Every structure is written in C-alpha cells, then in structure tokens.
Amino acid sequence: MKKIYLLLILSMAYNVIANPQFTIDESHQILVSEYTGKIRTLNEQVVAAKAEGFVEQIPNIGDKVLNNQSLYKQENKLLKSELIQKNKLIAAQEAVEKLYQKQYERMKSLNERQLGAQNDIERMEVDLINAQLALTQLRSEQIILEQKVNSLSSISSVTGTVIQRYVQPGQYVSRGESLYQLVDMDRWILEIPVRASLTRALPIGTPIKIKLDTTSDWIDMRVIGVETQTVSNTLVNIRLLSNETLQKGLLFDGLQVFGSYKIELRNMYVLPASSIVKRQDGHYVRLGQDESSQEGQQMTKIKVVSEIGHRKIVQGDTLRLNSKLFTFPTLGE
Template sequence: MVRPSGALALLALLVCAGCKGRPSGTEEGDKPDVVVLVRTARVERQTVRELVEAAGTVVPSLGTEAQVAAQVAGTVVAVLKDEGQEVATGEPVLEIDASVLREEARQAEAEVRRAEADERLTREKLERAKSLFARGIAAAKDVAEAEATHTGALQALGRARAGDQVAQIHERRSVVRSPVQGTVLHRLVAPGQYVQPDTILFSVAPMAHLDLSATVPASELARLRVGQEAEIDCPGPDAASPRGEVKLLAPVLDPASGTATVRVTITNEARTLRPGMFCRARIVADRHDSTLAVPVSAVTFKEAEQKGTVAVVDGGVASVKEVTTGIREGNRVEILDGLEEGDRVVSEGSYGLADGTKLRFQ
C-alpha cells in the first residue's frame, strides 16, 4: 500500500515531466516574434522638381536661318564658302559670270552719255528760241516746240540714268553675299551650274543660339509655360548638356500622334550642338525648394495619387503613418504632411509591413 505522501510525490514528478516539452513562459500555439530586415533613410529638406520629358531635333532658332538666293541669271564661276564654314554679314560666298552684265552696264553708261548730250543740245535750242522770241524774231510756236523737245530729252535722260543704275546693280549682284552672320548649313550649287534669279544657293544660320524642336504628349501640355527652364541631353561622342528655355508652345496638336511641338531655345556658345542632332529635354514644370522629401520606395501609394503610407522607425519597430505626397523627381517624392524633418523611414522592405513589426537594419 502506497502511503499518501509517496503518492503526492509521484504525481508531482509526472506533472514536471509533462512540462519539459515547452519553453518556460510560452503557451501552446504561440509563434516566435517576426523581425524584418530593412534599409532606412532620413526625411530631409531638398529641392524637388517636377519634370516633363520631351525629345526632338536641334534646328536653327526660329526666324534666324537665311536662304541665300541668286538675284541675277548666269553661270556659277566660283563657290567661295562651303558647308560648315563661318561667314560674316556681307561677305562674298559665290560669284556668277558677269561678262554679259558688264557689257549691259557699259551700254547703259553709253546711253546716259548720249542722253546727256541730247539734253544739253535741246536746252541750248530752247534758250535760243526764247531769246529770239523776246527780240520778236521767233514765234511763240517755235518756243513751245523747243520746250517740248527739251522735255522729251530730260525724260530720256532720266530713263537712261535709271537703266544705268539697274545695270550697275545687276553687275554688283553677280557677287553673291551672305545677308547674315553665321555658319553655312547647306550648299546647293556647284561651279559651272547655270542659275536663275531666286535659285537657292546656300542656307546660313547663326550657331550661338539654336532651338530644340521637341514633342510632348498632349496630356503634358497644360503643365508647360513659355520661359520655363530645361535641361538638354544630347547623346554622342561630343555629348553636351546645355540649359535651355521654353520659347514656343504649338497652338495646335498633331491628331495622328496626340502630341504637341515645343520649341526650346539653347545657348550654344561652345558650338557643341549642330542642327540635326537628336536630343532630349527635361523641362522644369514646377520646383519646390527646401521641401521635405523621401525616396519613392519608402511610400506605399494608395489609389489616390497624393495619399500613401510610410513606415517610420520608432524604437526598433515600424510605426505606419499616413502621408500626403506632392511632386516627384526621379526616385524622390515630396512629403506635404505626415512626417517631420529627421524622421527615419523604411526605404526598402516597407511593402506590406504591419504596424509594430520589429525591424533589423542593413
């Protein structure tokens, strides 16, 4: 027979044996705490810009390209400038055979001399007729006829002088001169070619300022204004990143592509840009200086674009807060409300992070 005291001791041993399978303080069904590995970033004041992307071709500035045309007919005898060369205003760029024009000018000068001689002769006759009429020797009819003859001679002299001026101008125009200072973009003729008046010979444009003729989606047009700054990126071995300014917004859209044309003027003092180059522009549609910003990856955006949540580090655990966002630039987003400068937020690993989750930092 087992004594009562021995039975109690045996029962205690059995209870203790049953407790060895569970850690002290852990009840059956409990799970260990989850710790998430994350990266973090500080909420800082930065400059955030809203950019509109555009792409297009470099062209001469609006209204600066000059088409140099022949003003007289003839055979090209000399081409004095070629593509890529600089020209000054009034500098000769081409010569047209002037032999016929010189002969016409010589004949016009001779015609002026004949007309001047006729005018002198008729003037002398008129003066003599007036003198004879005053002495009662000539009739009034003789004076009238002399006046008419002299008037005709004066008119003929005027026509001869006008013809001489035209002939001299035509002779001078056999030497074609650039109307503007700039660079020869295109040469369209060669020596020996016969040209007519208005035949285009060259195109010349200044290179110190050029335009980027770019297109943007119609949906972006409302954000653009004349005068906005732009950053230009032109890929290639002579890559350049000059700055520009929006000069013109097209008043109509292209219905086929749903795009609009934007003209951005570019300062090209270094002559690194050339018409025909393909470039991209980042137009600064808006700019907020000294504004709170975080990495875009730190924000879990809601359906409304300006709302989201951010996991703030609070004593080693995640504290999920709602935020109101503003403009974005690259991987940065402006925070309008919900965070304070200096807050530490989860920048990587925040998706699906629950409030109160323990964190471990990389």
C-alpha cells in the same frame, strides 16, 4: 532585456539622424538623365538666286552669315556689259541735251531782241524736248539694268549658319534656284520626353542644362512649354528654348539628337527605395518601392518597409507622401 532594447532603438535613431540615406533638409536636388530628343529651329531660310547667272561667291557649310552681310554673289558678264554700254549712251545723251539747251536759250535770247525767227525757236524747242525724252528713257533702262545687276548679290537680314549648300562657285543657276540653307544657331528649340511626374517641377521658365551628342559642354536652356498629350503612359514631351549659341555641330529642323539633361529640382524630391524620411511629428520611417503613382497630382503612394522610432505604423501600410504626414512633396522614383 529592456536596457538592451532601449540601446538598440537609440542606436538606430542615431544612425538615421547622423547618416540619413536621403537628405531631407536640402532645398533642392540635381537630377541627371539621358534623353532622345528632336531639334526645332525658329529661324531657317533657304537662300535662292534672284537672277540667272554664274555663282561667283557663296559661303561654305559651317560659315556664319551676319546681319547685313552679303549672302552670295553671281557673275553675269552680258548683263554687266549691257549696263556699261547703257551708261555710255546716257553720258552721250546728256551731252546732246545740254547742247540743245544752250542753243534753245541762245535762240530765245535773240528772238527777244528781234534778231531771230520764231520758226527757229520752235524747232529748237522740239529738239530739246526730244533730247530730254530720250535721256529719260535711257535712265529708266539704266535703273532696270542696275536692279538686275544688284540682284546678282544679296544682303542678309538675319544672322545664321550655313548647314547645306546646293551649288558650287562657277555653277550657272536659274532665277529662283536654291543656293544654300541658313539656320539661326542662336535661338532654337529642343523637344525631349521626361517623366510625367516631373512636369509639376518644371514650370515655364525653369532652367535646364542640356548636352547634345555633338557637344561636350552643357548648354543652358529653359522650359517654354509642356505638351498635354503623353508620349507613353509615363512620359510627356517638354519644349526647351536655347539661351546661348550652339558653338559646335550643326542644327536643322527635325534633327534627332541624343544626350543628357540636368535639372535642379527645387523643393521636389526623387525618393529611391529604402529612403528614410521624416514625418511632421518628428518620427522616421523607411520606404519601399512605389506601390502606385497618380501622374499630374500632388500625391504618390509608397509602401512602408519598416518603422523607426514610432510603433503605431504597421509595416506594409501605404502612405500618401503629400498628405499631412510629411513635410515635403515628392515626384516618386
């Protein structure tokens, strides 16, 4: 009878060591879970018209606008006609100013040789000054018109994607009217709820892979913040920053999204029911469901369902997995 009992114990120990239900010697574990989250954009801009006029060119929804690229172009024939006419007046006035300058220099030279009258020199000087003043005025008006014409187009100072368009080509718009909305797809934030017990395994900078309901590929992100207030008794929001450009789909601030996240938990473990774990003294025990969990603390209490290779632990005892009994921490189930 003793031999049979001994063989039974050895057989159980062999099965545990050869085929453990929970691999305790791994340095990490991959956790995949679904989520319902919210997008927060970092760079979002509503492009508005700088002047009234007809919209000649405007990007389409989904178009990417690069830095220093034209944002839009308006048409205002009356304004451009005024600028053309002003340029002609300036050219004519420049010719008048040059003519008066030559006449003044000639009269001044004759006077030095006592061949001209002083009154003629003074009259020519007044004509030259008036011509110069008129030219200065025309050039000032030209600058103002050029600024108005240049305001019919605009150059982007950021890189972004058009997510909404408020007007169509050929439409007349007033000064300050919204044309379209631009969002930077390279840098954006995703807020998702996770179990509060996970947060101690997610320090700032932790990489996380994310899938959105609009994409099929995993997106690389990293943890940039953990909220102190819990969403529920067991959930807390974390903030993730994108590490790459979103290639498909459109984002806007406050957009609710669904998907999955994948986390590599280094030196942290999620223990399912009936897991077999090894204590520091080398003995194995089989665990049951969580009895209680103290969120945010390095401790989780789990019931012992059965003992393997150790007779001093009574079935049903509650153990602290983060105490000296075990060689690793846990996140609980």
